[in-house]
Amino acid sequence: MKIKLLGIDLAKNVxxxxxxxxxxxxxxxxxxxxxxxxxxxxxxxxxxxAMESCSSAHYWGRRFSQxxxxxxxxxAQHVKPFVHGGKSDSHDALAICEAAxxxxxxxxxxxxxxxxxxFLISLTKLIPIFLI
Numbered sequence: 382m383k384i385k386l387l388g389i390d391l392a393k394n395v396x397x398x399x400x401x402x403x404x405x406x407x408x409x410x411x412x413x414x415x416x417x418x419x420x421x422x423x424x425x426x427x428x429x430x431a432m433e434s435c436s437s438a439h440y441w442g443r444r445f446s447q448x449x450x451x452x453x454x455x456x457a458q459h460v461k462p463f464v465h466g467g468k469s470d471s472h473d474a475l476a477i478c479e480a481a482x483x484x485x486x487x488x489x490x491x492x493x494x495x496x497x498x499x500f501l502i503s504l505t506k507l508i509p510i511f512l513i
Contacts, residue, residue, distance in 0.1 A: 388478035431481035
């Protein structure tokens with residue numbers, strides 16, 4: 382049962398994770414708490430992780446990409462047409478998976494901040510000002 386795609390509906394404390402296999406069948410669609418999400422993703426072999434783009438999506442995306450996963454952020458307006466039935470977290474996670482498969486407009490993660498040598502030199506000039 383190889384997982385091809387993970388769709389994650391992000392929230393504050395409880396996330397909904399939907400996994401699809403190679404035949405595009407749902408392997409699981411379950412709630413996962415904040416502290417159990419990183420071990421779940423770490424124990425999953427590298428795959429595609431799709432999330433609705435929001436403020437915390439970049440944080441989670443950077444964390445998942447460090448573990449070897451390919452992260453896709455999808456704007457909310459591109460996920461909404463794929464929600465079937467009522468508004469629920471499980472339907473949203475499934476819609477994120479479907480939107481990621483359909484090839485709608487996707488955004489990649491922004492590169493993490495890497496300070497340049499010029500930045501570090503200017504920073505060392507500011508340090509004596511703050512020590513006075």
